[in-house]
Amino acid sequence: LSKQYFYREMLLRFLWLIVAVLCLSRGTNKRVARSPSQWSRTRKAIRIPTVSYSPTDINATALHEFSRLLRKAFPTVFSSSLVQHEVVADYSHLFTVQGSQPDLVPYMLLAHIDVVPASESDGWDAPPFSAKEIDNFIYGRGTLDDKECVMGMLQALEYLLLKGYRPQRGFYIGLGHDEEVSGLNGALNIVRLLKQRNVHLSFLLDEGLLVVDGVMKGLDGPAALIGVSEKGSATVKLSVTSAPGHSSMPPRESSIGILAAAVKRLEDNPMPMLFGQGPERGTFEHLAHKFIFPIRFLASNLWLFAPIVGRLLALKPETNAFSRTTTAVTMFNAGVKVNVLPSVAEAYVNFRIHSAQSLQEVLDLVDSTVGDQRVKVEVVDGFDPLPVSSYSETSYGFQIIKKSILDVFPQLTVAPGICVANTDSRHFKDLVADIYRFIPIWLVQYIGRLLERTLLQGQSQHLQPPLKTKP
Known part of the structure; x- marks a missing residue:
């Protein structure tokens, strides 16, 4: 991109730079200047149990309390003439920040x-809603998902407004209240509102991948991974119905046995290996020059070695997710009494769909793998993988985010990546072509050591995660 192009958007990058600095929670990073007031606000946010249990079961009391906290913590944001604030679907928030050049297409955070x-019995070292600080780390539900971004973005905007900031390009900040249960009220209603106003976005930035330190021992330095897509999802119900009976006179095959055999076939026959046919190829290509030999050689020649790399990654559950559509049996229900043969047995299987596959292709493979007409296969819900956002040298949104990351952390390598989990940003695909997923947090993950050992040794080994608690 030209220098003039970048200078025109200097304020936009500066906003993101501030967001990155204020969102970072790694206490050992000397580049982060901790603001006591900022961390106080964040800890107050974590202490509010804004839990979503299901689309119809949310903690409305906590959500109202959180709204009051936002108004108290960021008075300038809520009083500025440049900012329009709206409550959407009772609990979500939409902030519209006016730009000085309305002809520029806005973006969205x-x-x-x-x-x-979260329960204290889940193995937490500190109560999950205590926001307790231990060794320069704040512990609590929401510290990584996703209150650090909520508070960081509004703190950045508060700071800039106090400094007399006015952007050239307008932008939106959307805060959904039910993302953990698919965002069917929060995000979807924000989308409907923007559609009614004929809003189109230049790009959208949501939570997702992070700055990962230890992604692989053979990698020279940490890497910032920007999610350019996310996997699709499908939940499939398998059920078998048979005549009820008594355990004293059992048939050769029971409903449980038939269903168990079908489930075992799904586990024994995973979805095809597709490594190299999605965004994960770009991840390895961007990081190739930072690898030690022989990983550098493999990553630099994926045209030849993609199948080998994919098979190595498939040896570990933590890396297998990048190689294919994954199969996870999550629920199995049958029987009510030890001496009664149940008439119905049910199982639920969740698939996370690789970018190179479609929902229908996965369902067809499920049918053929089950291969038993006595097993009924029903789709509970599902959607295709999200389109892959542009990450070329001329991609506006990707390059702005990349440049901002490197402004804060010049030692990083930046690469595109794939989110194996799902966000509510998928609901915005009709408003924007390029959706990026990145959290400006420096995270040391044990998954890197798993990946490194898998590639260098090609064998399964058990490793314990270094983090004792759940972030």
């Missing part, structure tokens, strides 16, 4: 307020 349930 997205985050979510809600968290998944």
Whole structure:
């Protein structure tokens, strides 16, 4: 991109730079200047249990309390003439920041307020809603998903407004309240509102991948991975119905046995290996020059070695997810009494769909693998993988995010990546072509050591994660 092009968007990059700095939670990083007031606000946010249990079961009381916290913590944001604030679907928030050049297509920053349930019995070193600080780390549900971004973005905007900031390009900040249960009220209603106003976005930035330190021992330095897509998803119900009976006179095959055999076939016959046919190829290509030999040789020649790399990655559950559509049996229900043969047995299987496959292709493979007419296969819900956003040298959104990351951390290698989990940003695909998923947090992950050992040794080894608690 030309120098003039970048200078025109200097304010946009500066906003993101501030967001990155204020969102970082790694206490050992000397580049982060901790603001006591900022961390106080973030800890207050974590202490509010904005839990989503299901689309119809959310903690409405906590969500109202969180709204009051936002108004108190960021008075300038809520009072500025440049910012229009709206409450959407009772609990979500939409901030519209006016730009001085309305002809420029706006962008959007997205985050979510809600968290998944947490119990102290889950092995936490500190109560999950205590926001307790231990060794320069704040512990609590929402510290990584996703209140650090909620508070970081609004703190950045508050800071810039106090400095007299006015952007050239307008932008939106969307805060959904039910992302953890698919965003069917928060994100979808924000989308409907923007559609009614004929809004189109230049790009959208949501949570997703991170700055990962230890992604692979053979990698020279940490890497920032920007998610350019996310996997699709399908939940399939398998069921077998047979005549009820008594355990004293069992048939040769029971409903449980028939269903168990079908489930075992799905586990024994995983979806085809597709490594190299999705965004994961770009990840390895961008990082190839930073690898030590022989990984550098393999990653630099994926045209030849993609099948080999894919098979090595498939040896570990943590890396197998990048190689194919994954199969996970998550629920199995049958029987009510030890001496009664159940008439119905049910199992639920969740698939996370690789970018090179479609939902229908996965369902067809499920039917052929089950291969038993006595087993009924029903789709509970599902959607295709998200389109892959552009990450070329001329991709506006990707290059702005990349440049901002390198402004803060020049030692990083930046690469595109694939999110194996799902976000509510998928609901915005009709408004924007390029959706990026990145959290400006420096995270040391044990998955890197798993990946490194898998590639260098080609064998399965058990490793314990270095982090004792759940972030």
